[in-house]
Amino acid sequence: MNFLSELREGLFIAWDSLRANKLRSALTTLGIVIGIVTVTLMGTALAGLNAAFLKSISAIGTDVFFVAPWQWFSDEPWWKMRNRRPILLADARALVRQTTFARATTIDASRRMTVRYRDLSATSVNVSGTTEGGAEVGGLVLKEGRFLSAAEVEGARPVCVIGADIAANFFPYESPLGKHLRVEDQNLEIIGVLEKRGSFLGMASLDNEVMLPVTKFVSDFSFRPPVMIRVKVRDLKEMDEAREEIRGIMRKIRHLAPGVPDDFAINEQAAFIQTFDRMNSVVAGAGLFITSLSLFVGGIGIMNIMFVTVAERTREIGIRKAIGAKRRAILTQFLLESALICLLGGLLGLAFAYPITLVMDRFMPAALSASLVGIALLVSVATGVIAGFLPAWRAAKMNPVDALRAE
Amino acid sequence: MPLIRLQDIWRSYQMAAETVHALRGVSLSIERGEYVAIMGPSGSGKSTMMNLLGCLDTPTSGTYELNGTDVSHRDDNELAEIRNREIGFVFQTFNLLARATALRNVELPMVYAGVSPDERREKALVALAAVGLADRVDHRPNELSGGQRQRVAVARALVNSPSILLADEPTGNLDSKTGVEILALFDELASKGNTIIVVTHEEKVALHSRRIVRILDGNIASDEQVRRVEGRESRFEGKPAPDPSA
Ligand SMILES: Nc1ncnc2c1ncn2[C@@H]1O[C@H](COP(=O)(O)OP(=O)(O)OP(=O)(O)O)[C@@H](O)[C@H]1O
Ligand SMILES: [Mg+2]
Numbered sequence: 001m002n003f004l005s006e007l008r009e010g011l012f013i014a015w016d017s018l019r020a021n022k023l024r025s026a027l028t029t030l031g032i033v034i035g036i037v038t039v040t041l042m043g044t045a046l047a048g049l050n051a052a053f054l055k056s057i058s059a060i061g062t063d064v065f066f067v068a069p070w071q072w073f074s075d076e077p078w079w080k081m082r083n084r085r086p087i088l089l090a091d092a093r094a095l096v097r098q099t100t101f102a103r104a105t106t107i108d109a110s111r112r113m114t115v116r117y118r119d120l121s122a123t124s125v126n127v128s129g130t131t132e133g134g135a136e137v138g139g140l141v142l143k144e145g146r147f148l149s150a151a152e153v154e155g156a157r158p159v160c161v162i163g164a165d166i167a168a169n170f171f172p173y174e175s176p177l178g179k180h181l182r183v184e185d186q187n188l189e190i191i192g193v194l195e196k197r198g199s200f201l202g203m204a205s206l207d208n209e210v211m212l213p214v215t216k217f218v219s220d221f222s223f224r225p226p227v228m229i230r231v232k233v234r235d236l237k238e239m240d241e242a243r244e245e246i247r248g249i250m251r252k253i254r255h256l257a258p259g260v261p262d263d264f265a266i267n268e269q270a271a272f273i274q275t276f277d278r279m280n281s282v283v284a285g286a287g288l289f290i291t292s293l294s295l296f297v298g299g300i301g302i303m304n305i306m307f308v309t310v311a312e313r314t315r316e317i318g319i320r321k322a323i324g325a326k327r328r329a330i331l332t333q334f335l336l337e338s339a340l341i342c343l344l345g346g347l348l349g350l351a352f353a354y355p356i357t358l359v360m361d362r363f364m365p366a367a368l369s370a371s372l373v374g375i376a377l378l379v380s381v382a383t384g385v386i387a388g389f390l391p392a393w394r395a396a397k398m399n400p401v402d403a404l405r406a407e
Numbered sequence: 408m409p410l411i412r413l414q415d416i417w418r419s420y421q422m423a424a425e426t427v428h429a430l431r432g433v434s435l436s437i438e439r440g441e442y443v444a445i446m447g448p449s450g451s452g453k454s455t456m457m458n459l460l461g462c463l464d465t466p467t468s469g470t471y472e473l474n475g476t477d478v479s480h481r482d483d484n485e486l487a488e489i490r491n492r493e494i495g496f497v498f499q500t501f502n503l504l505a506r507a508t509a510l511r512n513v514e515l516p517m518v519y520a521g522v523s524p525d526e527r528r529e530k531a532l533v534a535l536a537a538v539g540l541a542d543r544v545d546h547r548p549n550e551l552s553g554g555q556r557q558r559v560a561v562a563r564a565l566v567n568s569p570s571i572l573l574a575d576e577p578t579g580n581l582d583s584k585t586g587v588e589i590l591a592l593f594d595e596l597a598s599k600g601n602t603i604i605v606v607t608h609e610e611k612v613a614l615h616s617r618r619i620v621r622i623l624d625g626n627i628a629s630d631e632q633v634r635r636v637e638g639r640e641s642r643f644e645g646k647p648a649p650d651p652s653a
Contacts, residue, residue, distance in 0.1 A: 002519075002520075002521035004521075005518050005519075005521050005522070005523075005524075006518065006519065006521075008524075009518045016506060020506065315502070316504060318502075319502045319503075319504060320515070320519075321463075321487060321490075322461070322463060322490060322496050322502075323490070323491065323496070323515055323516045323519060323563070324487050324488065324490050324491020324492070324516055324519040324520065324567075325487060325519050326483075326484045326487045326488065326519070327483055327484055327487075328484075329519060397483070400463045400464075401458050401463050401464050404463075404498070404502065
């Protein structure tokens with residue numbers, strides 16, 4: 001009860017003294033403002049990048065293996081892996097036939113090519129060969145028509161499924177179904193249109209795409225191209241067994257003697273996430289460093305100004321002590337004052353940071369989260385309490401006789 | 408049991424070259440309800456004694472019993488609590504908080520006693536009315552005259568109903584007319600049974616009390632009751648001082 005009334009008094013005095021020294025308080029708090037702006041912007045940017053990344057990465061799927069000659073984010077030098085034998089269509093088909101853990105599989109190959117429709121053309125379209133399993137493995141949703149069938153893949157039929165951008169650019173006013181696209185010297189009939197999918201990691205658009213049977217792709221657009229196999233596992237719990245099985249099958253297909261290292265790789269989403277996390281923690285570390293540096297500088301400023309305040313108010317401290325204020329009451333009073341300055345600095349920082357996050361939101365999903373606001377305010381108050389402690393302690397243990405004689 | 412009992416009190420200050428003995432073995436008893444003046448030349452140790460009596464300071468040796476309990480070796484926080492409960496201070500320079508209104512200044516001792524805001528306000532208003540400042544409660548010190556400031560200080564000193572009112576040169580910063588007003592207030596308080604100790608070097612001020620303790624070089628030189636002065640009432644413009652022998 002006593003403490004409560006001291007606390008209320010402390011808050012009152014702190015607020016009163018801030019109002020009396022507006023300019024000084026504002027200047028003092030600048031370091032805190034900068035620190036809080038940094039921490040909020042950094043936090044918002046990281047959260048935004050994370051959200052964007054996870055959204056993109058979900059296109060890969062947690063339960064999908066990517067079997068290819070090369071390892072993602074490998075530590076092995078590129079010139080060693082470069083010489084690995086490509087995986088050919090026949091090998092891929094053998095793997096797909098033999099694997100037992102798959103819910104769906106697909107064999108892919110792709111190239112950037114120019115696509116035409118009448119007198120319209122689009123360059124650098126991602127033309128890819130795939131199989132009937134491609135829709136399920138990639139989680140593709142059709143807006144119109146249907147996906148490639150097994151018969152069309154088997155017969156290397158000249159049909160294709162197009163991405164949302166191609167559909168929008170070539171057929172703004174009509175349905176693309178039944179129309180024929182021209183890729184090199186081949187006419188491909190459009191049998192399906194995909195829903196919009198966005199971009200992958202903010203770079204390649206996934207909607208600027210034409211998909212056709214991989215058999216057709218291999219025979220007409222590319223001579224013995226390397227292919228990649230994607231295997232979607234039935235059950236996430238079977239990931240390890242599935243990986244081992246695929247590895248065994250691949251080693252057999254590629255005639256690797258026991259003891260010879262794999263000359264192919266079984267990639268998965270986890271590798272992306274690991275790499276991203278590593279990058280993330282580097283950025284977060286740098287942000288933390290800048291933030292703590294400016295908070296440290298700000299804290300020193302606060303400490304300095306609090307020493308000045310305590311010295312200026314020695315007489316007042318003497319009066320309060322004579323009247324019966326205990327050490328705790330004086331300590332609380334000055335800690336509250338210093339915490340309040342920093343809290344206002346924190347609020348000011350948030351007020352600056354908020355419009356910047358709105359601008360950032362145009363480039364990535366960035367929103368100032370409630371927890372970040374909480375952290376920012378907590379950090380500023382903590383800075384105030386830590387920086388204010390020494391001055392407040394000096395005030396608290398002043399001798400009342402000496403303090404009353406001050407001036 | 409006396410309210411205050413000092414026994415062989417020494418207060419020494421350790422200086423670089425020598426030790427200054429501000430008080431050299433002072434012994435003194437003061438009963439509840441007494442009105443005492445402490446006099447002496449400059450540097451004799453009056454303020455030092457005042458600080459000890461007010462529990463702002465502790466003696467180098469000797470014992471100080473206040474209300475029957477030894478308070479000579481208490482720590483900072485215990486002394487603060489004793490001051491809050493038992494002592495009301497009136498200073499020469501008023502020592503009000505400059506940025507606070509009269510009301511808030513008077514509320515202050517109760518803030519540290521943990522009294523609820525409503526009760527605080529109520530008691531402070533009563534105390535201010537008692538010193539004749541009911542219409543000045545929302546004024547800040549710089550909006551009040553010297554005499555009014557000292558009245559606020561008196562109200563603040565009395566609001567927690569302390570055992571002792573301690574005043575160090577309470578009229579030192581006031582013109583003589585205002586000083587007389589404050590002294591009249593003290594007389595009234597004394598007649599109501601408050602224990603008052605006033606430090607002063609002015610004979611006129613001391614004569615309001617009923618007992619004068621004279622200090623010289625840190626020792627008590629004399630300690631005598633005030634005899635009634637002939638025609639004293641006439642100095643109070645119709646506010647007669649209470650009969651000291653009553
Ligand atoms: N903090 C201190 N350090 C050293 N010496 C002190 C201290 N306080 C008081 N003294 C010494 O103690 C003696 C008594 O001082 P004190 O202030 O009690 O005198 P006083 O009677 O109040 O004088 P005045 O009428 O001038 O106020 C003086 O010699 C003074 O120099
Ligand atoms: Mg003095």
